[in-house]
Amino acid sequence: xxxxxxxxxxxxxxxxxxxxxxxxxxxxxxxxxxxxxxxxxxxxxxxxxxxxxxxxxxxxxxxxxxxxxxxxxxxxxxxxxxxxxxxxxxxxxxxxxxxxxxxxxxxxxxxxxxxxxxxxxxxxxxxxxxxx
Numbered sequence: 001x002x003x004x005x006x007x008x009x010x011x012x013x014x015x016x017x018x019x020x021x022x023x024x025x026x027x028x029x030x031x032x033x034x035x036x037x038x039x040x041x042x043x044x045x046x047x048x049x050x051x052x053x054x055x056x057x058x059x060x061x062x063x064x065x066x067x068x069x070x071x072x073x074x075x076x077x078x079x080x081x082x083x084x085x086x087x088x089x090x091x092x093x094x095x096x097x098x099x100x101x102x103x104x105x106x107x108x109x110x111x112x113x114x115x116x117x118x119x120x121x122x123x124x125x126x127x128x129x130x131x132x
Contacts, residue, residue: 009090010055010060014060016039018060020036021061021072026064027073028071029045029052033048033049052072
């Protein structure tokens with residue numbers, strides 16, 4: 001079966017499974033289910049397996065059929081960054097009226113730790129020094 005380019009906007013359920021696979025690397029359905037069940041007590045193995053099969057059919061995942069159990073992986077190594085960028089652009093457009101600054105300010109106000117804030121400040125200082 002030939003694979004197609006991953007959809008630019010995976011569903012919430014697909015994104016959850018992709019996130020797990022980005023973290024774990026290639027994994028079988030049981031490993032994905034176990035990781036998901038730590039976050040969602042209502043997750044079922046049958047649903048996870050079926051979703052992985054559907055995502056493979058859409059070209060979002062590859063499936064290694066040379067071993068049992070079969071292992072799934074994101075179809076493209078760079079897919080995580082592309083999907084995140086696409087979703088972020090959508091979020092900025094729809095929620096922040098196209099303003100990246102508004103998104104960043106909202107995140108800085110409430111959604112980062114002190115360590116993350118210090119890391120961001122360090123990155124900004126480096127960027128300022130590089131432009132000087």
